[in-house]
Amino acid sequence: MSQTKSEFALALNQICAERGIDPKVVIESIKQALLAALKRYLGLEDYVLLEGYVVNVNEETGAITVEKDGKDATPAGFGRIAAQVAKQVIMQRVREAEKEAILGEYTDKIGTMVTGMILRFDGPNVVVDIGRGQAIMPPAEAIPNEFYRLNQRIAVFIKEIRETYKGKAIVVSRSAGELVKELFAREVPEVGSGAVEIVAIAREAGHRTKLAVKSTQDGVDPVGSCVGQKGIRVQAVINELNGEKVDIIEFDKDLKVYIASDLAPAEGLNVEIDEKLRKATITVPDDQLSLAIGKGGQNARLAAKLTGYKIDIKGAEAGKVALSTSGDEQFEVDALGLSSKLRNTLIDMQITTVVKLEEKLDEVKIAFAVLDIRGPEETDKAIARWHKKRNMAVEEAEKLARYQAEREAENK
Numbered sequence: 001m002s003q004t005k006s007e008f009a010l011a012l013n014q015i016c017a018e019r020g021i022d023p024k025v026v027i028e029s030i031k032q033a034l035l036a037a038l039k040r041y042l043g044l045e046d047y048v049l050l051e052g053y054v055v056n057v058n059e060e061t062g063a064i065t066v067e068k069d070g071k072d073a074t075p076a077g078f079g080r081i082a083a084q085v086a087k088q089v090i091m092q093r094v095r096e097a098e099k100e101a102i103l104g105e106y107t108d109k110i111g112t113m114v115t116g117m118i119l120r121f122d123g124p125n126v127v128v129d130i131g132r133g134q135a136i137m138p139p140a141e142a143i144p145n146e147f148y149r150l151n152q153r154i155a156v157f158i159k160e161i162r163e164t165y166k167g168k169a170i171v172v173s174r175s176a177g178e179l180v181k182e183l184f185a186r187e188v189p190e191v192g193s194g195a196v197e198i199v200a201i202a203r204e205a206g207h208r209t210k211l212a213v214k215s216t217q218d219g220v221d222p223v224g225s226c227v228g229q230k231g232i233r234v235q236a237v238i239n240e241l242n243g244e245k246v247d248i249i250e251f252d253k254d255l256k257v258y259i260a261s262d263l264a265p266a267e268g269l270n271v272e273i274d275e276k277l278r279k280a281t282i283t284v285p286d287d288q289l290s291l292a293i294g295k296g297g298q299n300a301r302l303a304a305k306l307t308g309y310k311i312d313i314k315g316a317e318a319g320k321v322a323l324s325t326s327g328d329e330q331f332e333v334d335a336l337g338l339s340s341k342l343r344n345t346l347i348d349m350q351i352t353t354v355v356k357l358e359e360k361l362d363e364v365k366i367a368f369a370v371l372d373i374r375g376p377e378e379t380d381k382a383i384a385r386w387h388k389k390r391n392m393a394v395e396e397a398e399k400l401a402r403y404q405a406e407r408e409a410e411n412k
Contacts (some may be wrong), residue, residue: 021093029368030064030089031055038066041075041384099167102133103253109158113182116172118152124392128156130288133170139389145337146242155240165396165403175205175339180246183237184211191224197222199251202305202327206244207340210262210302216252223250240290243339249306259311262303266292278311286315293323296344301325333357335389336382342368342375354386 016023028146034055044050066074111184112238116128116135126137126148137156148154156172157179163169172180181198190196195217203209213222226248227234229348238246252258259280263269269292270283284292292313293300304311305327313323333343333350345367351357357364361379 015094016285026089026093027057030057030085031094033085033089034064034066034082037081038075038078040313041078041081048229070097103161103168103170106130106133106135106158107161110160111158111178113155113157113179113186113370114172115153115155118148118150120150121148121202123396124389125289125396128154128172130156130158130170130172135170135172136164137172137174139335139393141175141353143242143244144334145172145339145343147337155179155183163400163404166397175203177201177203177209178225180209180211180241181235183240184226184233187233187236188226188228190220190222196225200308202302204298204302204334206242206334206337208245208247208298208302209241210247210249210306212251212258212262212306223248247302255307255309259303259307259309261297262306263292263313266299270360273309277310278308279312280307281293281312283314283316286317289313289315289322294344295340297323297325298344298347301327303327336379336386338378339372340384341371342378345371354383358383 013023015021016026034057035050035053036212038053038055039045039050054067055072056065056067056263057063058065064074065072066078114130116130119127119129119134120368121127122136124139124143128135128137133155135158142148142157154174156174157176159171159173159176161168162171169271178201181203184198187190188196191198191213194213197214197216199212199214201209201211211226213226215222215225228236234246234248238244249258249261249264249265252261255273255275257273257275259282260269263282266284266288268285268288272281273279274281282292291299294302300311300313300323300333304325308327312321312322314321331347332354333346335354336354336357337341338346346352346357346364349360349364351360351364357379365376365379368379372378
């Protein structure tokens with residue numbers, strides 16, 4: 001019997017060495033688990049204190065004994081239970097060590113892109129297999145108008161390691177602007193090598209992205225390199241983003257030229273800069289006004305986000321500001337996952353929240369029916385999905401709050 005236990009102790013030490021676990025920590029965990037098992041064995045409730053009882057685990061031989069008031073009190077037949085408990089604790093520690101190792105590996109990969117496969121849906125989150133580990137993609141990190149299916153392969157950006165009610169988790173994103181940067185680095189050798197630099201990026205995920213590029217080597221066309229022959233390179237990025245439009249602009253140190261380029265395809269723009277207020281006032285020919293602003297104000301909004309300047313656009317004849325944007329505007333209706341056409345129509349109608357949409361639903365459905373025969377039905381489904389996801393998100397937040405409260409109580 002002692003030889004078997006010695007072999008068990010040797011095996012424990014070997015496992016701990018391989019997994020980088022402290023054997024003393026495992027032994028202490030076994031003791032705590034055995035005390036709980038002893039309570040159940042004796043028919044006691046969990047809240048009852050085992051006064052005078054001590055569980056001993058011999059670190060040299062692995063022998064397990066129970067003492068009460070300094071005397072041997074090991075119950076008959078408890079050895080089999082003790083062995084099972086010890087095995088469970090060791091396996092749990094091994095799993096925890098493996099998870100920590102995986103988290104450590106992916107901590108070094110934060111800020112990079114990987115290709116993963118969708119494993120399952122966990123509440124509002126999408127669970128993605130990214131190789132050695134599994135990651136979660138919360139709704140805020142998904143592309144709003146993108147639908148996911150099991151076993152689908154997708155490119156994701158590793159964003160962070162986040163504390164959840166289930167412990168630490170790897171969080172990946174499809175909506176981050178950095179994902180577009182990484183896709184261009186993969187598809188465009190000049191970006192990957194550094195010959196072309198992506199200076200800035202502005203994105204409304206699922207709808208449109210603008211990126212400013214410049215060459216760091218003589219003779220390299222930054223825009224042409226990113227577009228590729230017959231548009232093959234940029235099209236590969238667009239395909240990965242399921243049809244999201246991508247505008248590539250050449251960066252210019254002359255801010256007036258740069259901002260005018262950002263507002264393409266509008267032409268004939270007069271740009272005035274207030275560097276102190278970080279504000280640009282653009283006077284636009286009346287026939288170019290809608291192009292400069294863009295559907296739902298998107299073109300101007302992305303230009304403001306790209307440059308970091310507040311943009312005021314006014315018509316040449318009227319002289320009044322037709323649109324003012326800082327680029328930081330957030331629209332709740334983006335979470336509905338509507339097509340770009342329908343989403344931008346809502347913003348044009350100054351409907352940016354779900355509450356306001358529901359208030360004006362009949363009016364919206366009439367407008368949508370003109371644009372797309374399926375528009376009204378798509379809107380109803382989108383609102384229902386939004387409410388379902390919001391309820392699941394509330395449940396997740398409540399679980400996390402309870403988990404954090406329990407952790408704080410344990411640490412006191």
